[in-house]
Amino acid sequence: MESTMKEMRDGVSVLDLDPKSTVGGGVEDVYGEDRATEDQLVTPWTFSVASGYSLLRDPQHNKGLAFTQNERDSHYLRGLLPPAVVNQELQERKLMNSIRQYQVPLQKYVAMMDLQERNQRLFYKLLVDNVEELLPVVYTPTVGEACQKYGSIFRRPQGLYISLNEKGKILEVLKNWPERSIQVIVVTDGERILGLGDLGCQGMGIPVGKLALYTALGGLRPSSCLPVTIDVGTNNEELLNNEFYIGLRQRRATGKEYSELLHEFMTAVKQNYGEKVLVQFEDFANHNAFDLLAKYGTTHLVFNDDIQGTASVVLAGVVAALNLIGGSLNEHKFLFLGAGTGIAELIALEVSKRTKVPLEETRKKIWLVDSKGLIVSSRKDSLQHFKQPWAHEHEPVKDLLSAVKAIKPTVLIGSSGVGRTFTKEVIEAVSSYNEKPLILALSNPTSQSECTAEEAYTWSEGRAIFASGSPFDPFEYNGKVYVSGQANNAYIFPGFGLGLVISGAIRVHDDMLLAASEALAGQVSKENYDMGLIYPPFSNIRKISAQIAASVAAKAYELGLATRLPRPADLFKYAESCMYTPNYRSYR
Numbered sequence: 001m002e003s004t005m006k007e008m009r010d011g012v013s014v015l016d017l018d019p020k021s022t023v024g025g026g027v028e029d030v031y032g033e034d035r036a037t038e039d040q041l042v043t044p045w046t047f048s049v050a051s052g053y054s055l056l057r058d059p060q061h062n063k064g065l066a067f068t069q070n071e072r073d074s075h076y077l078r079g080l081l082p083p084a085v086v087n088q089e090l091q092e093r094k095l096m097n098s099i100r101q102y103q104v105p106l107q108k109y110v111a112m113m114d115l116q117e118r119n120q121r122l123f124y125k126l127l128v129d130n131v132e133e134l135l136p137v138v139y140t141p142t143v144g145e146a147c148q149k150y151g152s153i154f155r156r157p158q159g160l161y162i163s164l165n166e167k168g169k170i171l172e173v174l175k176n177w178p179e180r181s182i183q184v185i186v187v188t189d190g191e192r193i194l195g196l197g198d199l200g201c202q203g204m205g206i207p208v209g210k211l212a213l214y215t216a217l218g219g220l221r222p223s224s225c226l227p228v229t230i231d232v233g234t235n236n237e238e239l240l241n242n243e244f245y246i247g248l249r250q251r252r253a254t255g256k257e258y259s260e261l262l263h264e265f266m267t268a269v270k271q272n273y274g275e276k277v278l279v280q281f282e283d284f285a286n287h288n289a290f291d292l293l294a295k296y297g298t299t300h301l302v303f304n305d306d307i308q309g310t311a312s313v314v315l316a317g318v319v320a321a322l323n324l325i326g327g328s329l330n331e332h333k334f335l336f337l338g339a340g341t342g343i344a345e346l347i348a349l350e351v352s353k354r355t356k357v358p359l360e361e362t363r364k365k366i367w368l369v370d371s372k373g374l375i376v377s378s379r380k381d382s383l384q385h386f387k388q389p390w391a392h393e394h395e396p397v398k399d400l401l402s403a404v405k406a407i408k409p410t411v412l413i414g415s416s417g418v419g420r421t422f423t424k425e426v427i428e429a430v431s432s433y434n435e436k437p438l439i440l441a442l443s444n445p446t447s448q449s450e451c452t453a454e455e456a457y458t459w460s461e462g463r464a465i466f467a468s469g470s471p472f473d474p475f476e477y478n479g480k481v482y483v484s485g486q487a488n489n490a491y492i493f494p495g496f497g498l499g500l501v502i503s504g505a506i507r508v509h510d511d512m513l514l515a516a517s518e519a520l521a522g523q524v525s526k527e528n529y530d531m532g533l534i535y536p537p538f539s540n541i542r543k544i545s546a547q548i549a550a551s552v553a554a555k556a557y558e559l560g561l562a563t564r565l566p567r568p569a570d571l572f573k574y575a576e577s578c579m580y581t582p583n584y585r586s587y588r
């Protein structure tokens with residue numbers, strides 16, 4: 001074992017980086033499974049040593065036809081498998097072939113979920129090696145449809161369901177989950193699933209999908225990830241009347257009943273998993289999201305992906321885009337359709353840091369439109385508190401087109417959850433006074449995108465710099481092929497979470513979001529810019545995540561928020577060395 005512990009990865013000994021840590025190569029890799037080389041023997045274990053039929057039914061250790069003859073002998077598998085022995089690469093090729101046969105995206109999703117339940121390492125191998133092809137399957141847009149139909153496709157529990165029925169027993173419920181060393185929890189209450197609205201308990205597809213990306217894109221080990229859905233009911237009448245609905249059949253609990261359940265959950269999480277477990281809030285409606293973040297931000301390690309992760313990814317895209325559209329950040333004027341994310345605040349903060357101009361001033365170049373029109377000072381008294389800083393002096397403006405004409409933004413960002421709101425008139429208007437308008441249509445899934453790539457390029461006569469929350473195929477216009485990027489928080493949260501975990505951070509700080517953003521923007525190459533891209537390709541995501549993790553961890557150490565000491569000298573190499581790899585291990 002000693003020699004294993006000294007295992008060199010990328011020329012760096014894990015223990016040399018962090019001599020006193022018990023962590024070694026792999027985030028909390030206490031059993032040395034990731035540290036082992038691929039031809040080194042490890043024990044397949046559940047609570048006892050798995051063998052025979054139960055080994056084939058154990059997704060963490062099942063290798064299907066890849067079990068060698070020796071393994072078949074020593075693990076009582078003879079006769080349970082046909083004679084052929086195939087390696088993981090061939091299994092991967094076979095599965096990719098069969099997934100590509102499906103024409104319907106939801107069939108691909110179900111095939112991937114089946115694989116995850118059958119053979120976890122193969123699932124992650126497919127996802128890591130084919131990330132650009134499979135991201136739209138396990139994540140947006142397909143995960144949206146999967147949530148809408150979750151009641152019909154539900155097979156086995158993939159996470160914990162905590163409903164009002166479990167009030168007073170949440171700690172016990174957490175103990176029912178088979179894994180003990182949890183490092184990241186993604187939790188939703190299902191009220192705002194992508195731009196599809198209230199999907200109640202069926203929102204579970206989102207934490208499951210996000211955590212699959214935590215492992216595939218950020219290298220967190222699957223056993224350390226816990227998807228949770230808090231079920232306080234749903235206001236979605238269609239679901240309430242659907243015989244296949246899997247959640248509580250009641251309207252949403254609010255007020256004291258809601259906050260007491262959430263509080264019990266947050267308390268139980270800390271009690272069961274300790275101070276350093278990361279709780280990522282996902283797809284809560286913004287009337288709860290901002291309050292939960294403020295309430296638990298000072299007592300727990302919490303991160304709201306939709307508010308903070310989205311802010312970080314968009315800031316990165318905007319900073320990168322300056323190379324294409326020109327000017328410095330403080331010279332640009334921003335108009336948002338939708339007031340539910342934290343993007344505006346993070347941009348204002350970054351401008352304030354760069355220019356030393358107070359935040360109250362830098363906010364003035366950022367304008368927000370919500371469902372009632374432009375947010376202006378005369379509306380201040382009736383605005384939710386998180387909108388109030390954006391209520392600038394201006395006469396009332398009712399709709400987006402009028403707001404574009406009045407404000408003349410250089411950057412137009414959609415996060416309204418409402419599709420086709422960047423109309424021809426809106427894009428023509430923003431393109432009429434900008435040589436290269438920056439247009440970001442963030443809303444997911446594809447059906448809710450504020451415009452398509454085709455519309456953005458056609459209506460701007462090929463001048464827009466465009467990215468969207470869900471992917472669009474390249475589009476040819478006037479003989480030129482336009483490739484648009486994906487402005488999605490999936491670039492940020494996996495690396496961000498990894499950075500928190502490897503540094504043992506106990507709180508999230510805005511400066512970490514800025515650091516993550518800078519790290520991401522720094523990964524855009526000249527080749528990407530030449531194609532009009534403001535994000536690097538997802539095919540490099542593990543390296544990007546390691547860069548983000550290193551920057552976030554460095555900031556955690558700098559701010560005194562890191563507890564894993566001593567600080568590894570090379571945080572990038574350390575982050576890489578901690579990443580879960582999905583290749584099969586050999587069993588003794």
Ligand SMILES: NC(=O)C1=CN([C@@H]2O[C@H](COP(=O)(O)OP(=O)(O)OC[C@H]3O[C@@H](n4cnc5c(N)ncnc54)[C@H](OP(=O)(O)O)[C@@H]3O)[C@@H](O)[C@H]2O)C=CC1
Pocket residue numbers: 192193194195196285286287305306307310313337338339340341369370371372373414415416417418421442443444445448468469470487488489490
């Ligand atoms: N690409 C990415 O990484 C991310 C994308 N998103 C996407 O952003 C969208 C919104 O998310 P989120 O902000 O959390 O959702 P919310 O529902 O909390 O907020 C939506 C905002 O849009 C406004 N709005 C809704 N309809 C209109 C309309 N017709 N005209 C003008 N404004 C409107 C709402 O106004 P009011 O406040 O008045 O109700 C609200 O401010 C979703 O589709 C989600 O998928 C979210 C996070 C990350």
Ligand SMILES: CC(=O)C(=O)O
Pocket residue numbers: 140193194195283305306443444469488489490
């Ligand atoms: C991407 C994401 O988090 C959302 O659309 O909600």
Ligand SMILES: [Mg+2]
Pocket residue numbers: 194282283305306
């Ligand atoms: Mg989300």
